[in-house]
Amino acid sequence: MAPGILAPEPTFTISPMPKTSKEKHNFGAIIENIDLGSISDSDVKALANAIWTHKLVVVKGQKDLLPIKQWELVTRFDPKAPLVHSHGDLKTFNKQGGLLSRGRDVFGIPGAENVRLIGKGYQGDDHFGLKDKTVHKELAHLWHHDKLPEEVFNDGHTRFQRWHIDAPLYARDPAWFTTLRCFKRPMEPELTIHWDDGSDQTMKTEPGLTAFISNVQAYDLMTDEEKRVADHSWVEYAPHPYQWMGSCKSKSSGLGLVNEGKEKTLEELSPYDEKYVKRYPMVWVNPVTGERAFMVHGICVRRAFMRSSVDEEPSVVEDLKEIRAWLAKIQERVLRPEYVMLPKVEEGDIVMWANYQMFHTAVDYPDHYGARTMHQANIGASSGPVGPVPIPMSV
Numbered sequence: 001m002a003p004g005i006l007a008p009e010p011t012f013t014i015s016p017m018p019k020t021s022k023e024k025h026n027f028g029a030i031i032e033n034i035d036l037g038s039i040s041d042s043d044v045k046a047l048a049n050a051i052w053t054h055k056l057v058v059v060k061g062q063k064d065l066l067p068i069k070q071w072e073l074v075t076r077f078d079p080k081a082p083l084v085h086s087h088g089d090l091k092t093f094n095k096q097g098g099l100l101s102r103g104r105d106v107f108g109i110p111g112a113e114n115v116r117l118i119g120k121g122y123q124g125d126d127h128f129g130l131k132d133k134t135v136h137k138e139l140a141h142l143w144h145h146d147k148l149p150e151e152v153f154n155d156g157h158t159r160f161q162r163w164h165i166d167a168p169l170y171a172r173d174p175a176w177f178t179t180l181r182c183f184k185r186p187m188e189p190e191l192t193i194h195w196d197d198g199s200d201q202t203m204k205t206e207p208g209l210t211a212f213i214s215n216v217q218a219y220d221l222m223t224d225e226e227k228r229v230a231d232h233s234w235v236e237y238a239p240h241p242y243q244w245m246g247s248c249k250s251k252s253s254g255l256g257l258v259n260e261g262k263e264k265t266l267e268e269l270s271p272y273d274e275k276y277v278k279r280y281p282m283v284w285v286n287p288v289t290g291e292r293a294f295m296v297h298g299i300c301v302r303r304a305f306m307r308s309s310v311d312e313e314p315s316v317v318e319d320l321k322e323i324r325a326w327l328a329k330i331q332e333r334v335l336r337p338e339y340v341m342l343p344k345v346e347e348g349d350i351v352m353w354a355n356y357q358m359f360h361t362a363v364d365y366p367d368h369y370g371a372r373t374m375h376q377a378n379i380g381a382s383s384g385p386v387g388p389v390p391i392p393m394s395v
Contacts, residue, residue: 232307
């Protein structure tokens with residue numbers, strides 16, 4: 001991967017994300033004194049370097065940024081990448097998106113179609129050329145196996161939707177970064193996120209925010225033996241993975257699937273090309289800091305190739321229950337309130353994060369709280385993730 005070249009000193013201001021003494025997450029920064037609509041090439045490099053280094057940044061004061069300028073910034077982060085959103089054009093996304101496109105409206109901004117309008121509720125009489133649009137979406141927790149009663153949700157009891165990376169996991173590599181611009185969101189009342197997994201874990205949040213955990217911290221919490229296995233192992237994702245698992249249901253924490261055997265067979269999927277099936281290392285190395293992150297998108301894994309050294313013949317694991325149990329043991333350690341961040345964003349702020357280090361999820365709120373308007377943009381990377389040990393070509 002090529003982005004690890006040190007950038008020159010930025011002209012903008014970077015400061016640590018504030019946190020309380022109870023919070024243990026170790027990522028995040030605030031960026032100020034920058035105009036993303038007229039950013040120089042050197043500051044683009046410096047901003048990219050800041051995202052790789054801090055893993056997540058909130059860029060303040062971008063109320064006047066045009067959607068096309070958000071897309072142009074995304075392409076300047078990775079100028080060798082194909083000029084399309086990481087999930088493809090909207091026609092392809094709506095046809096093959098499976099879980100990702102089901103039950104919600106996704107609109108491209110006219111003139112900047114790779115910038116996606118996401119949110120809920122009425123978006124106004126004219127939102128950058130989208131006339132009188134109301135974004136309809138099913139409740140974020142409806143795909144959870146254990147249902148959340150509507151009256152409980154309306155009283156402010158919510159959940160994490162789906163912990164994930166922004167990645168098609170077929171045909172295109174994951175975007176290095178995702179950018180999410182806040183136009184509007186309700187600021188109150190406060191909600192309580194419940195894990196609803198028997199652990200009694202909860203945390204407070206304002207409505208309309210996105211939650212994040214660091215998979216660098218997940219890696220740091222692994223045992224030496226787990227790290228040795230993960231460093232040398234890899235996974236294979238299903239073709240059209242969100243179709244493949246589209247009938248499955250999630251755990252109530254939003255992390256991982258309940259094992260019900262509802263995955264589609266390969267014959268039931270849309271036509272696919274074997275050369276586009278993705279195999280990625282379990283551990284991804286940050287090209288700037290050298291940090292290692294345990295980056296397995298467990299809901300889409302079809303097979304795992306396990307080994308603990310370069311000389312060992314990998315064990316091919318196809319039992320999904322076994323794969324998911326091994327992943328859950330590792331990933332659930334970092335899914336605790338002290339490691340979860342919900343960075344506060346106001347109108348005009350843009351949150352940007354490194355997809356190769358982070359998991360994130362939506363957190364839904366009752367419709368009567370008000371409308372939410374966000375612009376999301378990323379681009380399928382020109383080069384994919386690199387592990388500490390290369391995947392053998394012959395397996």
